[in-house]
Structure formats: structure tokens, C-alpha cells
Amino acid sequence: MTEPLKIGIAGLGTVGAGVVKLLAEHNNLLAVRGGRPIAVSAVSARNRKKNRGIDLEGVRWEGDPLKLAEARDIDVVVELIGGSDGVARKLIEKAIANGKHVVTANKALLAMHGAAVATAAEKKGVTVAFEAAVAGGIPIIKALREGLVGNRVRRLYGILNGTCNYILTTMRETGRDFDAVLAEAQAAGYAEADPSFDIDGIDAAHKLAVLTGAAFGAKVNFKGVYVEGIRHVSAMDIEFARELGYRIKLLGLARETPYGIEQRVHPCMVPLDAPIAHIEGVFNAVVVDGDFVGTTMFQGRGAGQGPTASAVVADLVDIARGRSMPTFVVPASKLTTAPAAPMDRHVGAYYMRLMVQDRPGVIAAVSSVLAKQQISLESMLQRGRSPSDKVPVVLTTHENEEAAMRRAAKAIGRLDAVLEEPCLIRIEKF
């Protein structure tokens, strides 16, 4: 019998408990597939008394998670505490310093300190694996670092936050507005009591920054991500999207441009013939466009106990088998530090919804502002008539530079007949 791979798990929330369950249930299967058993030596969590539905018989309980980074009977520290700093960061740093491998689901930490962690791990010759940090059970990190390693990635984009996708899907299916659907999602446990992390796009931006690192061999640059959430998407916009042949999705997108690496998270109008338009509810998907492979898409559950545990255990089996890989596809010293492409330079098509007073001359005034910014209109749509009352007008444009579009939106917002801030949603063509 070969020596087992000995692990310590910090954090026994949904994911931690799932890992313990999976390891117990597939104990024999994993010993055969991984070449040796995976054994939990110790765990650490805040509340020892909580019933988690898992068997911890014979597993050491550590009150202080940092002890896991010191224990002699631990080869791998599994960090499932979360948070970009604090205990999680200390634990990972200490584990690496002590020559232990690290498996983590912590996107926030990797988004903030990814390059530093990679450098430290490389110096000590240990692995930092993080399949569970992005897109739950979808093995997208493995696809980027290994399966598609022969490609220069031209572009990647994905639905990276299940809460937002659930809300947008439900809004479309029910016709209800954002606030009502959010409240329902909170009641159902699909959204947090404080939902801003999800619905303001921060979580998706963390994941995008990590994906970008692994896809382009670039220093993780969270600050370089342009972020917009979904609060301003109304039922009306979703209805207009339907009419125009789109679905609204919160996407994270990254590509190399002449100005550097562009990373952006924001609601998008996605054409119905794009496969990603059909990823609904809590599902996630990532599209990778490589120069040899062409377009590939990976989809599955983006969160939850089973999928995330599946990802953590895949990382553990890699380590059990001695398979390793630089953290972000290339050695830390070779990570590119391409600048973040400024959002002002982004070129794309736009949807703009205005609430205007229904009176003659409004469209002429709007058109004149657009013409001044050299923005070429693709379509203009006014539904219903309601003289001297408020009506929506929707414009779509051909490709323009973001800066010009913003100047136009600002000027249009100042017109007398325009009664609200224009709602701007980017149209993505794939």
C-alpha cells in the first residue's frame, strides 16, 4: 500500500463538508484513480459543535487553522475559509513557506494576491491548485493550463456568477423587475442577505481576473477589471432585448488588445444564436477561443457543495499523482505584465434605452448628439405612444469607441425631454 496523501482542511462550510463527504464516499475509487488514498489528517473550523452531517471520527480538530500549515502529518492544506486577506491569506502563505501544497477555492485571494502566491509556491517547489475558485465543478482551469495549452487564447468570456444569471433568467421568464426577483432569490437562498458582492459584479470580476491569468500567462490584475453589476437592468430592458433577438447576461470577458489586456464584467446583450445565451439559471459557462482549437465552451454548475467538492478533489488527485503545473500556465518569473486596456478604448456596439417625453423633436435632438460624437445608429425603436407622457426609446449602434458613447450618453441625459439617466448595455458579437 502506497503512502496516502495527507490533507488538512481549513473551513467546514458547504464546500469543506462536501470535500469530506466526497473523500469518504469515493475513498476506494480515489485510491485507485489517484494511485494512493487521500486521508484527512486534521480539520479546522470555527464551530466544533455544529452538525455538518459528516463523520470526523479519527480526524484531529485544530482550533487554530494555522496549525494545519505546521503539522507534520499534512502534505496539502485545503483552504476553504475564503476572503482575500486575514486568516486565509496567512494560512496559504504559511503552508507554502512550510513546503506544503495548497488547494483553495478562494478567488478573492487569488484575484488580489495571485502573482505573489505563484512566486512563493514556485520558490518552494509546491503546487497551488484552485480549480474550485472559478466556475464550480467545471474543470476550466485545467482546460486553460493543460487541455488548451497549445493555443494562444484570442478571447475568453463566461457566465461566472450563478446568482446574477439566476436573477436575469428569472426576470426574463417572469417579466418581473430586478428588486422583486432579488428578494425572492434571497428568500430561496440563491442570493446572500448582502447581495452586493454578487450583483455588483465583484465576484465575477475576481473569477475573471484569475481566468485571465491562467489563459494569458499574465499577472493577475483585479484592479484592471472594468466592473458593472446588474442593478440597472430593468424588466423593460429584458423585454427590449427579446424583441431585438438578444438575451441579457452578466459576462466576464478578456482579450488581448493593442492597448493591453482588456478585462470587463458587465451586463451584455448576447445574440440568441450564441450558445452562451442559452446558459440559464444557476449554471455557469466559459467560452475559450484559441487560435488553433477555435471556439470551445465548458458549462456546468458554478457553485454548490457537490460541484465545488468535485473540483477540490480533482486538484488533490493531481497532487497525489505528482502532476504539477506553474500556477498561471507559465513560471511566475515569466508572467506578462501587459497593462490593463483602458475601458475608454473599448470598441463595441451599444444598446441605449432612454425614457423621454413623447413629443415631437426628441428623436431629432438625440440623433444630433449621436451624430456629433460620430456614432452610427443601427436601429431606433419607440414602443407605444403616450403624448406628453414618459415613453421608452431604444437605440442600438454599430461599433463605436466607449469614450464617444459615454460622452453621447452624458449629453443625451442632459436633454430637456430625456427624463432619466440613459441605460447603456453593451452588445456583444461572437
Added chain:
Amino acid sequence: MTEPLKIGIAGLGTVGAGVVKLLAEHNNLLAVRGGRPIAVSAVSARNRKKNRGIDLEGVRWEGDPLKLAEARDIDVVVELIGGSDGVARKLIEKAIANGKHVVTANKALLAMHGAAVATAAEKKGVTVAFEAAVAGGIPIIKALREGLVGNRVRRLYGILNGTCNYILTTMRETGRDFDAVLAEAQAAGYAEADPSFDIDGIDAAHKLAVLTGAAFGAKVNFKGVYVEGIRHVSAMDIEFARELGYRIKLLGLARETPYGIEQRVHPCMVPLDAPIAHIEGVFNAVVVDGDFVGTTMFQGRGAGQGPTASAVVADLVDIARGRSMPTFVVPASKLTTAPAAPMDRHVGAYYMRLMVQDRPGVIAAVSSVLAKQQISLESMLQRGRSPSDKVPVVLTTHENEEAAMRRAAKAIGRLDAVLEEPCLIRIEKF
């Protein structure tokens, strides 16, 4: 500078030439990502004079591919000749016997001799990698053997043959019949002059057998695959599918059943709300349903120079980095030899299209046969009336055993008023 990984390529058709191109174009990128360069020491192909648009300067030409398995300056033999036996098989066997790693795109060979190859490779401690054998550039073998390794696979299914999917998609889009679309596909180079390998389901069955091995840790069992092609799918069936809310796809499906491992390749009615219904044209997709991860889907181009080269090179980088894995997820000695579940025992819903004489009493006669076989009808559809002429009648059933369904179809085919063999297409629920 680390020692390069030295390879020999046998076969310089579309894929072989693509591999040479990719290695040349991403030479530096791969050296960084793989930890060392990948160098082509020698190649072998039938026609030395053919212009393949690749630079072979400084690369040794071997007239006899078997020489690649002997050469001292070759660590990995890349077998891209094809065919389940003959030279390809000899080359792979010899390469393994001489302690060389093997990368191959040869699904036919793996389908026929997969377990023997795995055993031989294990004995010599070499890797046999075959990402390119199934679903082109989609890293599905890596997903099954590594990314989803923590799961017991409950079921997998996929669109594994681009030619069939192209034909079925075009039939649906144009309303034309099978023969016309096949002829067009042949003219366009999407189908071979002798198309039977593709359209009779053999190619998909090879790929399914290989996938099944990697997913279930089972001895590859091509003979255990039930195979039906797409020749009998008519424009009429495609139109009825649309009416009923389905699309017709040639799927390969595998799952564990109480009777053994069920493997089947045949046209399926796929509900429109299943993501795989939307995989169109030459694209491939594989759905893996794992007990922890849930349902995941991987899609991309299933063939072509770039995608297949991408898969071959991913395998080469794994070898360059010293990453290895048992050929079919578990050591060859532990491969299960579960029997093939007999197709007669398959339980599912069915679509049956009849061409009947439009006269009273026909439906009663058909219903009586079905009742005798205890088959419960879900719906019955007759479009148009044409007294005493030929009209189609479509039945759909609830879940029944295949054997009963076949007995019913046979008996119905013998009824006086039934003018052609009933067309039976299985309905898949996901």
C-alpha cells in the same frame, strides 16, 4: 536550457501537418508552458514530395514509420496514420515495447485494442495519450480522467460525429431529404466519398467506446456498442420532431445499468430544452453527468486541422512536464469487465412513424398491437387526410422496454394497411 522533448510523427495528413505547424508557430510559448521545447526529430509519411505547406528543414524523413519506434532521438511517437490494425498498430506496439511514449488520434485502434495497449504501456511505464481521438479539440479525455476524477459518472452522452451532425442540421434547416444533403456534404468535403463509416455510426461508436473506457474505468468494449446510423432519418421525421418539440441528433450514450454498461449510438429525439439539442453543424459536444459535479457539457469543433493539432500538442506538453495517468483512469489490471447491457433491456420512450393507408380501422389495429405488447402511448398524430392514399402516422410512447417495442414494430409492419417498415427513433429525456 532543458533537454527538449523529442518526437517523431507518423502520418502527415491534415492532422500531422497541423501538429508541425502548431509546434513551429508556438515554439517559444510551448517551451515556456511545457518547461522545455518540443522538437520534431523525424517524420514519416507516404509521399515525400507532396506540398503540405510545412517546413521540414532539419527534420529526418523516414520512409518506414516503424523506424520512428526505434530511433534513439525520439521520446514520443505521434501516431497519425489511422486504422485499427496494420502499420498504425505495429508502430504503437513497437514504440511501447521500446519504452517510448505514444500520442495518437486513432479512435479505431483504441476502440479495438484499447485495453491491450493500456496493459502494454503500463508494463513499460510509458504514457499512451489520445486526447485527439475523441471530439477533436475538446479536452474531454482530460476532463474525464482528471478534471472530473472525483465523480462516479452516472451517464455520458455526446454528439461525436461532425459529418452526421452537419447532415442532420442541414436537413432541418433546408427541409431536404437525406440523400440530397449527403451528396452536398460530399461535394463540400464534409463527408467522405464512401460515407458509411460516418453515417452508419461506426466512427461515433469507436469514440463512444473510448470515452466509456475513460469514464468508467472499463475495458474498452467496441463490440458492446449498439450501433444505428442516420440513413433512415427522413425529412418527414425531422419535421415531426420539430412539431413535437425535439431535434434529431445522432448521439453516443453510455451508462451503468443493472445489466452491465449500456453503450449505444443511434439517432435520438432530443428535447429542445436540452443544451445538446443546440449543438449544430460540425460541432461536437459531450455531456458528463457525475454524482458530485452534476451535469457538465463540453463543446467545440470535433475535427479539422487546428482543433486536432491542439489536442495532440496538449498531450505532448503533459509528457514534457512528466505528467502521467493510467490510460483509462485506473491501472490496466483494475479495469472493470462489466458485461455489455443487452439493447433488448434498454428502457426508454419511442417515436414511431408509420406510412399507412388512410382508411378507417388502421389506428385501431395499430393500437391493439401496442396494447398486446403492453406499450403505453403518449401521443398519436396524423397530419393531413388523403383517403385510400398513403399518409404518415406518428406515435410517441412512454417508457417501455426495447424488446417489446421491437416486437410491436415488427407486428405493426405486418399489418395490411401499413405500407412501409415502421421508422423507430428513440426519445431521450435528460
